[in-house]
Amino acid sequence: MAKPIPRTSSRRNGRISSRKNARRIPKGVIHVQASFNNTIVTVTDVRGRVISWSSAGTCGFKGTRRGTPFAAQTAAGNAIRTVADQGMQRAEVMIKGPGLGRDAALRAIRRSGILLSFIRDVTPMPHNGCRPPKKRRV
Amino acid sequence: MAASSFLCNFLSFLLPTKPPPTKNPPPQLSATSSTQHQTRKFGDRLVPLVAQEGQPSSTSSSLSTELSSVIFPSLAYANTLFFKSAYNVQVIVDDNEHEERLLNRFRREVMRAGVIQECKRRKFFENKQDEKKRKTREAAKRNRRRCAHSSQDSHRKTSRIPWQTRRKKRIIGIYLKEIFPIERILLNLL
Numbered sequence: 001m002a003k004p005i006p007r008t009s010s011r012r013n014g015r016i017s018s019r020k021n022a023r024r025i026p027k028g029v030i031h032v033q034a035s036f037n038n039t040i041v042t043v044t045d046v047r048g049r050v051i052s053w054s055s056a057g058t059c060g061f062k063g064t065r066r067g068t069p070f071a072a073q074t075a076a077g078n079a080i081r082t083v084a085d086q087g088m089q090r091a092e093v094m095i096k097g098p099g100l101g102r103d104a105a106l107r108a109i110r111r112s113g114i115l116l117s118f119i120r121d122v123t124p125m126p127h128n129g130c131r132p133p134k135k136r137r138v
Numbered sequence: 139m140a141a142s143s144f145l146c147n148f149l150s151f152l153l154p155t156k157p158p159p160t161k162n163p164p165p166q167l168s169a170t171s172s173t174q175h176q177t178r179k180f181g182d183r184l185v186p187l188v189a190q191e192g193q194p195s196s197t198s199s200s201l202s203t204e205l206s207s208v209i210f211p212s213l214a215y216a217n218t219l220f221f222k223s224a225y226n227v228q229v230i231v232d233d234n235e236h237e238e239r240l241l242n243r244f245r246r247e248v249m250r251a252g253v254i255q256e257c258k259r260r261k262f263f264e265n266k267q268d269e270k271k272r273k274t275r276e277a278a279k280r281n282r283r284r285c286a287h288s289s290q291d292s293h294r295k296t297s298r299i300p301w302q303t304r305r306k307k308r309i310i311g312i313y314l315k316e317i318f319p320i321e322r323i324l325l326n327l328l
Contacts, residue, residue: 094223098257103241110237119244121227123253126260135262 024087025051030114032076032095032105037064039072039101041079043088051086054079056101072101076108084112093119227251 028051031042042053056071059078065071091114095102110116227247231240248254264272 094225098254103245106241106244107237110240115233116231119229119231119240120223120225121248121251121253122223122225123257125226125253125256132260132263135264 025083026087027090028083028088029092029094030076030079030109032072032093032102032109034072034095034097034099034101034105036067036099038066039075039099039105041072041076041105043079043083043091052079052082054082067100069100069104072099072104073108075101076105077112080109080112080114084114088114090115090117092117094122095119096122096124098123226253 025045027046029044029046029048031040031044033040033042038056040053040055043051045051054075056066056068056075059071059074061068061071061074091109093106093109093116095106106119227244229240229244229247259272
């Protein structure tokens, strides 16, 4: 195969590049992934292209504090603040995973003033697929 | 259209109740309810006709939306409700719903679907022994709950009273049946 042409990749920090800042998105989807150790909140458009994201870790929490509901709340608030001034009015919420951040993030989203259309739980459920790791003996 | 005649029969059953149940055999005809907790896999994008009051549907249907919503109330939603992603629980939000109530509703639906319990179970591998233990525990809990539930309702008169009282009641009943046939009809209602 021919060698791929080297390209300078645009700087990615989880946000779209600044020249697309003028894009007004009235409707979007907020994905909340709430695991036991962390909560990640991603705001995308209806097609799934990411607009902005934030997580408990990026909000300054470290270690076990990332999994707390308060951290989820700040992460959600952070993510929505960037997007609210892009003019997002309605949003759907997709919640994934078990974790303490589920309710707290939902509360923060609700309080932020964005109108919600649906709240969906999209936790992936295997139909008895891969074998999970062995039990912990702590 | 065979589908419409099927729908007419279906709707006459559905109309007195609230938004139609989710267990519809043809997947395209399942209209939304305020909560849906089955895994669904459909093709197209959801156009939230229900959530946005007063906004016209953007899909092209042969009937206008207003007409179809009068004739076939559930068919009005059928074209628009194909969901892109599979979900376990869905809660449709009104705009003026209180925050706590929304949260409680969501939590209740999630608990009914058993999402968090299932996640915890699948986190680590469970060998056959553990699985058997868990299943017996769940069965015991379910049976206990069912016994406790039904004993309050209607099983009191046959199962709780002693057999002597039951026999006496039966004899009296037979006596009354012979003498006063009308009493028999009234007693049958008890």
